Amino acid sequence: EAKVTGGNRICLFTPKMQQRVERRYSLEADLREALAQQQLSLVFQPQLNAGGRITGSEALLRWQHPVQLNITPADFIPIAEETGLIVPIGYWVIEQACIQLKLWEKSAQTSALTLSINVSARQFYQPGFTGELIRRVQESKIDPSLLILELTESLVLEDLEDAQARMQRIRAIGIRFAMDDFGTGYSSLAYLAELPFDEVKIDQSFLRDAGDKVDAREWIIIEAIIGIANQLQMQVIAEGIEIESHYLRLLEYGCNGFQGYYFSHPLPLNEFERLLLPAYSHESVY
Ligand code: C2E
Ligand code: MG
Ligand code: MG
Ligand code: MG
Numbered sequence: 001e002a003k004v005t006g007g008n009r010i011c012l013f014t015p016k017m018q019q020r021v022e023r024r025y026s027l028e029a030d031l032r033e034a035l036a037q038q039q040l041s042l043v044f045q046p047q048l049n050a051g052g053r054i055t056g057s058e059a060l061l062r063w064q065h066p067v068q069l070n071i072t073p074a075d076f077i078p079i080a081e082e083t084g085l086i087v088p089i090g091y092w093v094i095e096q097a098c099i100q101l102k103l104w105e106k107s108a109q110t111s112a113l114t115l116s117i118n119v120s121a122r123q124f125y126q127p128g129f130t131g132e133l134i135r136r137v138q139e140s141k142i143d144p145s146l147l148i149l150e151l152t153e154s155l156v157l158e159d160l161e162d163a164q165a166r167m168q169r170i171r172a173i174g175i176r177f178a179m180d181d182f183g184t185g186y187s188s189l190a191y192l193a194e195l196p197f198d199e200v201k202i203d204q205s206f207l208r209d210a211g212d213k214v215d216a217r218e219w220i221i222i223e224a225i226i227g228i229a230n231q232l233q234m235q236v237i238a239e240g241i242e243i244e245s246h247y248l249r250l251l252e253y254g255c256n257g258f259q260g261y262y263f264s265h266p267l268p269l270n271e272f273e274r275l276l277l278p279a280y281s282h283e284s285v286y
Helices: 015-034 073-083 086-104 129-140 153-158 160-172 189-194 204-210 218-231 244-252 269-276
Strands: 001-006 010-013 039-050 054-063 112-117 147-151 175-180 199-202 235-238
Touching: 001 039, 001 153, 001 244, 015 073, 015 175, 039 086, 039 112, 039 153, 054 073, 054 086, 054 235, 054 269, 073 086, 086 112, 086 129, 086 235, 112 175, 129 160, 153 175, 160 175, 189 218, 199 204, 204 218, 218 235, 218 244
Parallel strands: 054 112, 112 147, 147 175, 175 199, 199 235
Antiparallel strands: 001 010, 039 054
8 A cells, every 4th residue: 555645646655664564464474373372371460459358360361472572462452353363362261261260269269269351342242252151151160250351331332232232141140240441431420320330440541640649630530430330339440550659549539449560460370379378478387
């Protein structure tokens, strides 16, 4: 594709544009192989309650590319969505989540942990998604109430009626829902009351923008979201907590779920599990 610059002049790709397009296509080709080559993995970011106890985690995808370092979900999730690769990748995430919840069921330290997974629009609105998800969850014999699907508000708004119908079928077997990145899209607090969400996640941009300003306007919105969520008897998790003062203020406002680098980065499975060992929080004398 060439770019018309005005008059009759055609400006061909600049080397930089060329590079970007090539990177995009080579990533796409590599992503097609990533599942089969076992390059995808999940990391787990702890979620804590007001008492500071880990109550669950969010599973986040990582891609160990054979050559390129530091490819983030922001680089490859959009490609996965555009190409439809997010559908098989998404089923893989669901499968891994079920396997993990089943393993955690066996020990007292882990048996009550929730596991949240992210679901893309392309995946969620796929014909047959609901049935396939329910089948996999039931066959794995996990406690469905420990599995939480994170949907963004823009996903839900894409087709409100269809989303509601799908959510209701999925909720009927006990799986729960969180509204991810809340506050950034076009939906209002009023939507929250109508949709069958169990949990709201306050988008991390609020805390990022508030920074260390005590009188930042973001706090007004954060307090309002927490207030509404509490009144609707929804869990409310603040995302992107990086500093103690944010945590303390959120506690004061009645927030009951916490996630962010202040507590922990997303961790590989073994490191996450180590955080849950009693020996980690209480000095063992044995
Ligand atoms: P998200 O679901 O909103 O996930 C939270 C993101 O914030 C994660 O980025 C997490 O590492 C990051 N984060 C957590 N705490 C902090 C903090 O204190 N400060 C800052 N600055 N960031 C923090 P990550 O892992 O890069 O994932 C980015 C996005 O990619 C996710 O946003 C989600 O939309 C998408 N994603 C990740 N895994 C999956 C997946 O399995 N399926 C789908 N469909 N999307 C996924
Ligand atoms: Mg999420
Ligand atoms: Mg989020
Ligand atoms: Mg996000």
